[in-house]
Amino acid sequence: MTNLVGASRFSTLDAEPSLELETGLGLTPLGPIDHPQFFSGLVTRPDVTAAGILTVADVSTTTYLDLSALAATRDPVVTASGDRIRFESFSGCNGVYAVYDLLADGIASGEIAFGTTNVDVNQPLRTALAALPRHELMHLAVGPDALRMSTLAETHEERKVELPERWVRGFAEVPAVLAGMSVVAEATGPQAMTFLAGLPRGAPGPAVGVVAGPRGPRITAAGSPGSATLAGTARLTSLRRVMRHIRRLTVWAHESGASAWVAEVDGGRITLAMTPQPYRGFSGEGQLLTGLARASVVGAGAGAGAGSGSGAAFRVLEQLAWEPVIDPGLLAAETGLTAAEVSGAVSVLAASGKVGYDLSCGAYFHREVPFDSDAAERDHPRLRAARELVAAGSVERTADGVRVGGEGTQSHWVRFGSGDATCTCRWFIRYAGSRGPCSHILAARLYMAGLT
Structure with a gap:
């Protein structure tokens, strides 16, 4: 997958659930460049960079409800942003989002340009990356059509592939979840290694809470005050790939029960974010x-x-x-x-x-x-349904709140208090806002803003 703004051939949305992109003239902050190369150079820690790329690739091939079921997709999205190269993927179950940021101090030579592509990480490349020692020279090249990894002994080139449409839906939801998170716990490298090594490995693993302790993060009951929820301990197994390289681990939590784990390594960082339940994918979080x-x-x-x-x-x-x-x-x-x-x-x-x-x-x-x-x-059918409710005149503001829907039992009441809005519908009673607002709350907000 590659897309460049101002391409001479336009990117298209396929009828199949994937995106097909074509390259051409790319517009960058430095002006238009024909078929730009995003990066070509050496990395400072080949072993760490290899482990970071493999962590993202591991997530893309894993379905955490069943670790024996391999996902068909193993195609990280790679974005060059001028000062870093970002590798992203989703798990096969879409409930884990992985990022490896290769930062400027992880680059020994070469300049990072601008662009986004999507490449396969197949088994030969995975094997080569896994065997890469610390002092081996590693040359990395990323362009609109391929990713190439070279050592003194061998070269592996992976071509661009299509981007699964469900990943785009996941990309849509992740920012809203991450932006609402706060730090719960931090750990040094040795503390992080002890914590990760002690987690149960079975799929999907128990749901636990994680709180700050005097010697790093510690396990507590899921839902404990001030804790981050790790719903399925197996969903952190991919961090074991970089466990020995971690310098600092930061644990983040969202009020919905989603969590994120940021591991700082030499020249970069790895982030794993996960939904509140192993069976929930980011594409449906709302x-x-x-x-x-x-x-x-x-x-x-x-x-x-x-x-x-x-x-x-x-x-x-x-x-x-x-x-x-x-x-x-x-x-x-x-x-x-x-x-x-x-x-x-x-x-x-x-x-x-x-x-x-x-x-x-x-x-x-x-x-x-x-x-x-x-x-x-x-x-987002809930947003579409909300617009239809407003357009049909099915929203009314009263002294008791906002009535949405038909008459009697067909209507629902939305009330706005000092906190978030509440609704009497089954959706809200079941999820209490943890999966986004219901269509009635959305309709009430649109109506009160004077939209039709």
Whole structure:
């Protein structure tokens, strides 16, 4: 998978559940470049870089409900952002998101350019990476059509492949989850090794809580106050690949029960983020819905005139150039949009997978995949249902709250308190907002904002 803004041949969405991308003239922050090379150079720690790439590849081949079931996809998305190279993947069950950031101090020679591609990591390359010693020279080259790894003895080249559409849906949800996380515990390298080595290995493994302890993270009961939920201990097994290289481990938690684990290594870091339950995939979490509804409220969607670039999302998109850190204030100044419009536009772009979130930087970043302006509606039926409820006149504000739906038992009540909104529908009673707002809460928000 490769996509370059301004390509002479346009990226397309296949009828099959995958994305097909074609290369051509690429627009970078430095100007247009024909078939640009994203990176070509040596890395400072070949063994660490190899372990980082393999960690991301391991996740993409694993289904954590059944470790014996290998996923068909093992194709990390690779993004060069000028100061780092980012490898990303999802597990076969879509419940674990993996990232390896190869940072500038992990590069011994060569300049990092700009671009996004998707390549296969097949068994011969995996075998070569796994056997790479610390002092072996490793040359890495990433371009729009392939990834190439070379040592003095051998060269492996992997060609670009198509990007699974479910990964795009996962990319859409992950930023909203990560942006709402906070740090729960930290560990030194030796503490992290002890913690990871002691986790149960069976699939998917027990659900446990993790809290800060005097000697690093410690296990407690799942759901304990102040803990991060590790729902399925087997979902951290891929970090054992880099266990001996970890210098620091940071544990993050989201109120929904999602968690993230950031391992700092020489010249980079590895992040594993996971859903609240092993059987839940990121593509169905629904945390993006609030941002998309807010985008509708402030008019930050693609809009009716999006095809001509008049929508706020298109105006923001025009300013993105593989930034590793997106500055909302700078975007507002460059586009003339308000802060709320920029925030909403970022949510719309995230719905197409064009924007990710970096926990360690606390900021959004740009990756280049095709922008599908209909993705927000097509992939989020609750938002579509909410618009239909408002358009049908099925929302009414009363002294008791907002009534959504028909008469009597067919209606539901939405109430806005000091915290999040609540609803009387079965969806909300079952999930209590942990999988995003229900269609009735979304309809109430749209109605109260005066949208029809």
